[in-house]
Amino acid sequence: MPKAGRASMETDKDSRLGSLVAECIISLLEEGPRDPAGWRDTMDELGREWGPEAYSALLFVLAHLEFTASKAREHWERVLTQWEQLNASVPDGVDIRVAVLHYFLRIQRKLKNPAIVELKILKKTEDSAIFDGLTRLHNFRYFQDRVQNEVKRVGRYGSSLSLLLVDADDFKQYNDTRGHLAGNVALRRLARVLAKSVREVDVVARYGGEEFAILLPNTPKLAALQVAEKVRQAVERAAIGREGNQGAPPLTVSLGVACAPADAVDAEGLVDKADRALYLAKSLGKNRAQPFSDQRREFTRVDAALMGRFSALADQTHPLTTLNLSEGGILFLSRHPLPAGSIVQVQLGLPPAGQPIDCGVRVIRVVEEDEGYEVAARIIDLSRPHERRLHAFLAEMRARERALAAAAPRSA
Structure with a gap:
């Protein structure tokens, strides 16, 4: 999978993980396991589903402490050990909340002045900090x-x-x-x-x-x-x-x-x-x-008859021939009509080896001709590598035009 695709998946997972685990933990506190063994099995299952970050989310929900995934897993194992020791010394045993509080307050001393708050109330308070009250969208x-x-x-x-x-x-x-x-x-x-x-x-x-x-x-x-x-x-x-x-x-x-x-x-x-x-x-x-487009830029167009294709839909492509182009736009001929304002993907082959560039354009003017349509389009999307390739081609073409102009004989 491409690195950018992995980044998108990580974004999705990161944004949902805390909320989903929080809801799961709150539900389990109400009707879930009551002993260390049951919680160990439950967290092992969540870890398999969500990865080691599930342990970080668990400790953040229960103690509002942030740890890396590996450190959170280490603390969790120690919590379970301390919990079992507490149950052995307390006749009625303790639940997970007391075990976590005891561990971080008395053993690790990560908590100084903890407050007892209902998790549902805490989550509601946290939600109010990031959600808009009227629309329930993020704020x-x-x-x-x-x-x-x-x-x-x-x-x-x-x-x-x-x-x-x-x-x-x-x-x-x-x-x-x-x-x-x-x-x-x-x-x-x-x-x-x-x-x-x-x-x-x-x-x-x-x-x-x-x-x-x-x-x-x-x-x-x-x-x-x-x-x-x-x-x-x-x-x-x-x-x-x-x-x-x-x-x-x-x-x-x-x-x-x-x-x-x-x-x-x-x-x-x-x-x-x-x-x-x-x-x-x-x-x-x-x-x-x-x-957005930088309307302050003005580009000198270069006359060039380049062959290419454009697609308005993913599975439909049509040939085109450019009349001129610049860093900001393309004028081309097509036998296929395009409505002004439409957005299309254009592929052009640049000399000398027909190196392709892909760009997104918005059609700004269409003129019907005898054998097709003259289409003026503004470039609105162009990757950096293709932008550099286009700029190099245009710079070379302008240099040729200047050289030809300088070599042309002047009339008396």
């Missing part, structure tokens, strides 16, 4: 921590991380005309639609007010744009706000999309780029998904 604080960690994973594993910033269009007007209670109902419905539109590994958070954030681990920009469009359409289909009034305008959303490392290499930059893309989506009429 801004959790998002801030998670985006920092996910960007670090990008640097470590060489994967991609995309961020969607989602804003409910004209929500102030919605609140003013229908009331804040209706606005809260709409936000809860919107939150459910967002959560159902993405994968379990993705992170959906309430960013603030009527704005939401969606983190897409191991997702390049082109795929993120497709997810953003899927989200936009799902919100549109949900017809939020039309309950009991089919004539009322439904709630829609605008989305800004940015990707690390293509657009930014740190969390602050990623959020900033997605926010700028969201602002542009709002400026262009709302109810749309907009990728």
Whole structure:
């Protein structure tokens, strides 16, 4: 499995492990084993299912102490030994909570002033620290921590991380005309639609007010744009706000999309780029998904007839011939029509050896010609190796053009 794929699986597992083991432990405390042998068997089973990290999660749930997997397993074995010794000296025996408390308070002295708290109450308190009370999505604080960690994973594993910033269009007007209670109902419905539109590994958070954030681990920009469009359409289909009034305008959303490392290499930059893309989506009429692109850059186009292919769907490809291209866009001829605004994957063969580059593009203009269509597209997704390959080709072509211009005879 590719390293980036493993990173995505690790992200998924890490994010769910603590919560799942916590729920399992709480359930076992109520109706599970009562003796060391029963708990040993139970944890062995959890360890086989989740790996050695299950022991770290167990001790964090019971004592709020953090250990590496190997250290947690070592402590757990000692807890079991101490527990058996306690049971031998106490007529009625003790349960796991007393055994863990005794071990870390009297033996290891890791606890100084422990407090007795119901685990359900503790978990509820912890949840309130990372979940939004209205929508039950993750809150801004959790998002801030998670985006920092996910960007670090990008640097470590060489994967991609995309961020969607989602804003409910004209929500102030919605609140003013229908009331804040209706606005809260709409936000809860919107939150459910967002959560159902993405994968379990993705992170959906309430960013603030009527704005939401969606983190897409191991997702390049082109795929993120497709997810953003899927989200936009799902919100549109949900017809939020039309309950009991089919004539009322439904709630829609605008989305800004940015990707690390293509657009930014740190969390602050990623959020900033997605926010700028969201602002542009709002400026262009709302109810749309907009990728970040550095509009300040201007590129000189190079005339080049390159052969290639493009695909709008995974199993359908069509030939194309470029007319010109630059670092920011491609003008090509195709016999297959493409709607403006569509997102397609393009593969071009660069001379001298036909080295391929793959890029995601958004179609910005289509002109019907006698024998096909002239398509102008902006490059929105290009890996670093292919970007370097394209830049080298364009630099060589421009150098040739300058040399030809310098060698051309000048008229008197």
